[in-house]
Amino acid sequence: MKRVAILFLMGVLIGGAQSTDEQYLKNFYNTALLNGESYEWLDYMSNHIGSRLTGSVGAQMAVDYTKEELDKLGLDKVWLQPVTVKKWVRGAKEYAYIKTETGNTNLPICALGGSSPTLPLGITTEVIEVKSIDELKTLTRDRVEGRIVFFNRPMQADLIQTFEAYSGCVDQRVHGAEEAAKLGAAAVFVRSMNLRIDDLPHTGTMSYGDLPEERRIPAAAISTSAAEILSAMLSATPDLQVHFKQSCGYRGKVDSYNVIGEIKGSEKPEEIILVGGHLDSWDLGDGSHDDGAGCVQSMEVLRMFKVLDYKPKHTIRVVLFMNEESGLDGALKYAEEAERKNEKHLFALESDAGGFTPRGFSFDCNDEQFNVISSWSTLFKPYLIHYFEKGGSGADVGPLKKEGTMLAGLRPDSQRYFDYHHAANDRFDAVNKRELELGAATMTSLIYLVDKNF
Amino acid sequence: MKRVAILFLMGVLIGGAQSTDEQYLKNFYNTALLNGESYEWLDYMSNHIGSRLTGSVGAQMAVDYTKEELDKLGLDKVWLQPVTVKKWVRGAKEYAYIKTETGNTNLPICALGGSSPTLPLGITTEVIEVKSIDELKTLTRDRVEGRIVFFNRPMQADLIQTFEAYSGCVDQRVHGAEEAAKLGAAAVFVRSMNLRIDDLPHTGTMSYGDLPEERRIPAAAISTSAAEILSAMLSATPDLQVHFKQSCGYRGKVDSYNVIGEIKGSEKPEEIILVGGHLDSWDLGDGSHDDGAGCVQSMEVLRMFKVLDYKPKHTIRVVLFMNEESGLDGALKYAEEAERKNEKHLFALESDAGGFTPRGFSFDCNDEQFNVISSWSTLFKPYLIHYFEKGGSGADVGPLKKEGTMLAGLRPDSQRYFDYHHAANDRFDAVNKRELELGAATMTSLIYLVDKNF
Numbered sequence: 001m002k003r004v005a006i007l008f009l010m011g012v013l014i015g016g017a018q019s020t021d022e023q024y025l026k027n028f029y030n031t032a033l034l035n036g037e038s039y040e041w042l043d044y045m046s047n048h049i050g051s052r053l054t055g056s057v058g059a060q061m062a063v064d065y066t067k068e069e070l071d072k073l074g075l076d077k078v079w080l081q082p083v084t085v086k087k088w089v090r091g092a093k094e095y096a097y098i099k100t101e102t103g104n105t106n107l108p109i110c111a112l113g114g115s116s117p118t119l120p121l122g123i124t125t126e127v128i129e130v131k132s133i134d135e136l137k138t139l140t141r142d143r144v145e146g147r148i149v150f151f152n153r154p155m156q157a158d159l160i161q162t163f164e165a166y167s168g169c170v171d172q173r174v175h176g177a178e179e180a181a182k183l184g185a186a187a188v189f190v191r192s193m194n195l196r197i198d199d200l201p202h203t204g205t206m207s208y209g210d211l212p213e214e215r216r217i218p219a220a221a222i223s224t225s226a227a228e229i230l231s232a233m234l235s236a237t238p239d240l241q242v243h244f245k246q247s248c249g250y251r252g253k254v255d256s257y258n259v260i261g262e263i264k265g266s267e268k269p270e271e272i273i274l275v276g277g278h279l280d281s282w283d284l285g286d287g288s289h290d291d292g293a294g295c296v297q298s299m300e301v302l303r304m305f306k307v308l309d310y311k312p313k314h315t316i317r318v319v320l321f322m323n324e325e326s327g328l329d330g331a332l333k334y335a336e337e338a339e340r341k342n343e344k345h346l347f348a349l350e351s352d353a354g355g356f357t358p359r360g361f362s363f364d365c366n367d368e369q370f371n372v373i374s375s376w377s378t379l380f381k382p383y384l385i386h387y388f389e390k391g392g393s394g395a396d397v398g399p400l401k402k403e404g405t406m407l408a409g410l411r412p413d414s415q416r417y418f419d420y421h422h423a424a425n426d427r428f429d430a431v432n433k434r435e436l437e438l439g440a441a442t443m444t445s446l447i448y449l450v451d452k453n454f
Numbered sequence: 455m456k457r458v459a460i461l462f463l464m465g466v467l468i469g470g471a472q473s474t475d476e477q478y479l480k481n482f483y484n485t486a487l488l489n490g491e492s493y494e495w496l497d498y499m500s501n502h503i504g505s506r507l508t509g510s511v512g513a514q515m516a517v518d519y520t521k522e523e524l525d526k527l528g529l530d531k532v533w534l535q536p537v538t539v540k541k542w543v544r545g546a547k548e549y550a551y552i553k554t555e556t557g558n559t560n561l562p563i564c565a566l567g568g569s570s571p572t573l574p575l576g577i578t579t580e581v582i583e584v585k586s587i588d589e590l591k592t593l594t595r596d597r598v599e600g601r602i603v604f605f606n607r608p609m610q611a612d613l614i615q616t617f618e619a620y621s622g623c624v625d626q627r628v629h630g631a632e633e634a635a636k637l638g639a640a641a642v643f644v645r646s647m648n649l650r651i652d653d654l655p656h657t658g659t660m661s662y663g664d665l666p667e668e669r670r671i672p673a674a675a676i677s678t679s680a681a682e683i684l685s686a687m688l689s690a691t692p693d694l695q696v697h698f699k700q701s702c703g704y705r706g707k708v709d710s711y712n713v714i715g716e717i718k719g720s721e722k723p724e725e726i727i728l729v730g731g732h733l734d735s736w737d738l739g740d741g742s743h744d745d746g747a748g749c750v751q752s753m754e755v756l757r758m759f760k761v762l763d764y765k766p767k768h769t770i771r772v773v774l775f776m777n778e779e780s781g782l783d784g785a786l787k788y789a790e791e792a793e794r795k796n797e798k799h800l801f802a803l804e805s806d807a808g809g810f811t812p813r814g815f816s817f818d819c820n821d822e823q824f825n826v827i828s829s830w831s832t833l834f835k836p837y838l839i840h841y842f843e844k845g846g847s848g849a850d851v852g853p854l855k856k857e858g859t860m861l862a863g864l865r866p867d868s869q870r871y872f873d874y875h876h877a878a879n880d881r882f883d884a885v886n887k888r889e890l891e892l893g894a895a896t897m898t899s900l901i902y903l904v905d906k907n908f
Contacts, residue, residue, distance in 0.1 A: 030612045157888070158484045160837050195888060357811075357867050359838065383614050384813065386840040413811050413867060415888045434611070434649060434869045 021379055021452075024310070025445045029383060031304050032441035039433045041069060041296040042355075046286040046428035053283040054323040055087030055254045062279050063257045066295065066320055070261035073303050077264070080257040083333045085323045087254050088114055090283055091247030094220060096189070098233060099124070099241045107230060109189065109220040110201040110284060111248040112173060113326045114208075116216040118187065122245030123148075123218075125186050129234050133171060133179050145184035148242055150234075151176045152191045152227050155418065162414040163353070166193055166421075170204070177219035178209040187218045187244055191227040193418060199223045200423040203282050205326040218246055258330045262317040263302055265451075271314045274348040274405075275301045275447055278324035278396055285426035289417065293355030293436055295320050297410075300440035301447055312451045314346060321396040324352065328395060335399035345405040347450045350394025351443060354420070355436040356412035360387025361446060364407040369454075376449050385442055387411050406450075410443055475833055475906075478764070479899045483837060485758050486895035493887045495523060495750040496809070500740040500882035507737040508777040509541030509708045516733050517711045520749065520774055524715035527757050531718075534711040537787045539777045541708050542568055544737055545701030548674060550643070552687060553578070553695045561684060563643065563674040564655040564738060565702040566627060567780045568662075570670040572641065576699030577602075577672075579640050583688050587625060587633050599638035602696055604688075605630045606645045606681050609872065616868040617807070620647055620875075624658070631673035632663040641672045641698055645681040647872060653677045654877040657736050659780040672700055712784045716771040717756060725768045728802040728859075729755050729901055732778035732850055739880035743871065747809030747890055749774050751864075754894035755901055766905045768800060775850040778806065782849060789853035799859040801904045803897060804848025808874070809890040810866035814841025815900060818861040823908075830903050839896055841865050860904075864897055 032038070045052075045062055052059040063080065070078045094111050097104040111117075128143060129150040130136045136149060151172035155165040170193060177188045192202035201221040208216045222230065233240055259279060265271065277294020281287020298318045305312060322330035338345060349361075360380070363370055370390055377388050393407035401407055412435070420426040486492070499506075499516060506513040517534065524532045548565050551558040565571075579600055584590045585607045590598070605626035609619040624647060631642045646656035655675040662670045676684065687694055713733060719725065731748020735741020752772045759770060776784035792799060803815075814834070817824055824844055831842050847861035855861055866889070874880040 029614070033612045158487045160483070160892075162888075357869050384841065387838065415811050415892070416886050419886070432870050432873070434616075438614075438869070 021449070024448055025379055025383070027308055028304055028444045028448065029441040031308060032300065032437040032444070033434065036300065036437045036440065037303055038296040038300040038436055038440045041299060042288060042292050042431060042436065043428060045292045045296065046288045050286045051283045052279060052281045052287055054085050054280040054326060055256065056283070059256060059280050059322065063259055066259045066279065066299065070259065070299065070318070073261070073306050075261045075263055075302060075306070078261040081260055081334065081337065083256050083258055083322050083330050084253050085256045085329050086327065087251045088326065089248060089251055091117065091249065094246035096220065096242060096244040098230065099243060105229065107226040107242070108199050108201050108223040110203050111246045112190065112206040112219040112221055113203055113282065114206050115177070115219040115246070115248055117247050117249050118218045118245050122243055123186055124241055124243045126239055127230065127234060127242050129231055133175060136179055136183070139183065141183050144180065146186050148187045148189055148244065149176065149180040149185045150189045150230060152231055154191060155193060155195050157195055162195060162418050165195065166418060169193055173204050173221065174206055177206055177217055178211055181208070181211055181215050181217045185217055189220055189222045192221045192224050193421065194224050194423070195418050197224045197228060199225050200425060202421060202423040203284060204422045220244070220246060256322045258322050258334055259320040260317060261302060262315050263305055263312055265314040266311045267313040269315050271344050271346045272317050273314045273346055273447055273450055274317050274319055274397065275443060276319035276321055276396060277351045278322070278330070279320040280323050280325055282325060282422045284422065284424040285420070286428060287426055288428045288431045289354040289420050289426050290422065291324065291352045293431060293439070294351035297351045297436065297440040297443055301444045304444050310448065314451050316447060316451065324396050331396040331399050338400065339403070345400050345403060346454055347406045347408070348397035348400050349408045349410065349443060349446060350397045351410040351439065352394050352396065353410060353412050353414065354417045355431045355439060356416060357435045358385060358410060358412050358439040358442040360385050360411050361408045362389050362391035362393065362411055364390070364393045364401065369406050372453060380445065383438070383442065408446070410439060412439060475903065478902055479833055479837070481762055482758055482898045482902070483895040485762060486754065486891040486898070487888065490754060490891045490894065491757055492750040492754040492890055492894045495753060496742060496746050496885060496890065497882060499746045499750065500742045504740045505737045506733060506735045506741055508539050508734040508780060509710065510737070513710060513734050513776065517713055520713045520733065520753065524713065524753065524772070527715070527760050529715045529717055529756060529760070532715040535714055535788065535791060537710050537712055537776050537784050538707050539710045539783050540781065541705045542780065543702060543705055545571065545703065548700035550674065550696060550698040552684065553697060559683065561680040561696070562653050562655050562677040564657045565700045566644065566660040566673045566675055567657055567736065568660050569631070569673040569700070569702055571701050571703050572672045572699050576697055577640055578695055578697045580693055581684065581688060581696050583685055587629060590633055590637070593637065595637050598634065600640050602641045602643055602698065603630065603634035603639045604643045604684065606685055608645060609647060609649050611649055616649060616872050619649065620872060623647055627658050627675065628660055631660055631671055632665055635662070635665055635669050635671045639671055643674055643676045646675045646678050647875065648678050648877070649872050651678045651682060653679050654879060656875060656877040657738060658876045674698065674700060710776045712776050712788055713774040714771060715756060716769050717759060717766055719768040720765045721767040723769050725798050725800045726771050727768045727800055727901055727904055728771050728773055728851065729897060730773035730775060730850060731805045732776070732784070733774040734777050734779050736779060736876045738876065738878040739874070740882060741880055742882045742885045743808040743874050743880050744876065745778065745806045747885060747893070748805035751805045751890065751894040751897055755898045758898050764902065768905050770901060770905065778850050785850040785853050792854065793857070799854050799857060800908055801860045801862070802851035802854050803862045803864065803900060804851045805864040805893065805897060806848050806850065807864060807868065808866050808871045809885045809893060810870060811889045812839060812864060812866050812893040812896040814839050814865050815862045816843050816845035816847065816865055818844070818847045818855065823860050826907060834899065837892070837896065862900070864893060866893055
């Protein structure tokens with residue numbers, strides 16, 4: 001550690017005042033790539049702990065582990081912030097198949113997060129395919145009643161930024177069951193939010209709106225490959241029968257935590273610059289991209305400040321939020337507590353778009369602030385960071401917006417994100433060490449510049 | 455096909471003259487992502503044909519297949535250009551192990567391309583580790599003679615562009631054996647050109663310079679993980695013995711081909727704009743990234759022009775070069791024939807850096823030309839293409855430089871490239887469909903703009 005700090009100091013001294021920023025960024029990137037911790041942390045989170053479904057043992061283990069690791073960094077304060085969360089469990093492995101005269105055709109499915117179960121013996125019924133909630137609403141009740149509504153609108157492949165394609169489809173997953181239930185459907189299948197054709201169902205949160213419990217119908221994601229097969233078979237045999245069973249459901253509430261650590265600011269300790277990701281994940285993979293990556297990158301920001309002996313003017317705080325995936329409980333709790341304590345958050349950066357090669361950031365701030373931030377883009381050019389745009393930030397930092405905080409989101413390359421998102425292959429081996437580390441260095445560089453210039 | 459062309463034409467008409475370029479680019483990207491052929495071609499090349507080592511049956515099958523596919527596109531001319539190549543074969547699987555008292559420790563190795571074999575029973579000797587050719591040259595002959603020289607300088611992880619890290623290390627692989635042989639070494643092991651620590655040896659070409667055949671010593675790549683282990687064991691036991699055997703060697707010359715197709719220019723048919731990659735690969739994987747990707751992307755450029763009914767002013771020619779990997783025979787033959795026929799090449803674009811998300815291009819041209827090209831960068835912004843720099847182009851288009859051709863190389867994201875480069879895991883499943891297609895669209899867009907503006 002000491003050697004790194006001395007080399008860094010030498011670099012700054014040699015570089016002179018004019019190029020101090022350049023030198024700082026170079027040292028952040030060098031440290032992340034040569035002596036980074038993010039990949040080892042992620043290895044532990046993914047391979048030793050595994051999935052971190054809200055309310056699960058894994059989620060609690062991740063709370064304990066990340067607190068312990070933050071404790072080792074010599075920060076000024078590390079603590080747990082209690083959050084009560086609802087516990088939802090998948091139960092026994094779900095299954096569905098098309099009944100045919102020559103045998104059954106298996107359909108890889110998984111329950112959507114928050115879904116109700118089927119009847120214990122499952123259901124067997126016809127399927128009606130629609131491409132959208134709007135199309136569903138054109139159907140009469142007798143076409144829908146008692147059937148499985150199959151939402152099969154694919155993500156739009158010609159959109160360059162895959163998050164746009166996701167936004168254009170995810171209403172089926174979130175609101176499909178509620179709307180289908182209103183027309184008396186027995187269940188819904190939703191095409192997985194995946195741009196590839198493969199056999200993996202992708203889970204994700206869904207909502208029944210105000211529907212009372214007894215009207216809540218089971219909802220499952222179906223793999224893109226199975227969606228294509230089911231659609232083709234429905235064209236040939238509109239009255240085909242599908243059998244479907246799942247056993248998921250809520251199991252009360254449990255105590256959980258946001259994990260928080262901070263370095264006190266030397267000049268404006270009362271102004272907080274936040275960096276974070278979410279600790280919970282879905283249960284099918286190990287959540288390495290979503291959002292183990294964002295957690296370890298955020299921890300790495302504070303670790304690098306300590307290792308390189310950078311004393312921030314503002315308080316730099318890392319927050320690992322609990323339950324981003326199904327309720328945003330941690331983020332809401334954090335914002336509520338911040339308001340209660342009258343804390344001032346100057347800036348909040350979220351990393352929750354995967355551990356892929358970073359391309360830049362999107363910002364939710366005013367024009368004046370954006371002009372200041374944009375002026376730093378040349379500093380990032382040697383690192384091939386080029387994307388500085390106004391736009392969304394992230395779900396967990398969102399609740400801070402009302403207090404006027406500048407918000408930002410790391411924007412990694414998005415092409416492969418939905419290959420893994422919420423699916424069983426979101427695993428450690430899908431994360432490249434360098435790409436993860438470059439993200440951490442890019443975030444650290446931005447936080448440094450915000451600290452220095454605001 | 456027809457429907458696509460009509461939609462495209464409508465797009466251009468609606469867009470008006472001012473935004474014609476925007477509309478063209480949009481159509482190239484849409485077509486590549488929604489109706490591309492590049493991924494299917496690569497599937498065939500990688501999974502049906504497999505590796506395409508120069509002089510192998512696979513290489514000949516790839517010549518036949520790509521010619522056949524180009525024939526289907528309705529180009530103005532498709533032909534094979536004969537190239538004589540030297541045939542090198544790996545022979546029986548290589549092996550090496552450290553002899554220890556408690557048993558042997560296996561070292562994953564592979565012969566470097568062009569290497570000589572060991573003696574039929576292999577060799578058993580001591581190992582001397584160096585970090586560079588310079589360090590080797592400081593050693594006296596008696597330290598080296600009869601031993602295996604182990605070049606163990608890692609790629610520099612803090613360089614952002616991994617090709618720079620490769621350039622900084624590859625001299626060990628190319629010239630290590632020649633220099634070690636001059637000091638009487640028995641063989642060389644070279645640390646694989648890989649930024650990860652894993653068990654895969656990465657092959658690649660090497661040269662004996664002017665050394666006569668009897669002085670050529672066997673050379674092998676050793677996996678990064680085994681390099682770390684061997685180095686650690688040498689620290690503890692400098693006189694440890696390694697056994698090493700490989701059976702590779704040259705097997706004469708064979709006839710092979712460059713595969714060429716073109717669309718004749720409508721205004722300046724005598725001026726050629728070339729786009730290409732190389733058809734040969736190493737034998738350990740299936741060469742999907744290196745350079746199956748570049749081949750199918752180059753073919754896709756001409757296919758999209760045909761599908762979208764774009765009539766280029768200049769002749770647009772695709773060239774799939776033979777034997778980039780170990781001699782550049784195809785590229786040299788192509789340039790020689792071009793000179794003999796007095797052909798004028800206006801521009802030549804190579805894709806040989808993997809099928810990853812495209813970031814832009816590097817150009818080898820004069821300032822005036824570069825200014826024109828740079829002015830197009832805003833057109834590429836919606837596609838997150840931001841890298842327009844002067845610099846290298848590619849090995850296969852290099853020989854055209856002497857006739858004043860503008861040269862360019864596609865620059866995809868390079869972070870993962872050396873995870874796969876020349877190793878057994880350079881396989882189809884390491885290529886993401888969207889990333890490959892975005893590269894093809896980006897290349898097509900550049901070729902369109904060059905055709906229109908020069």
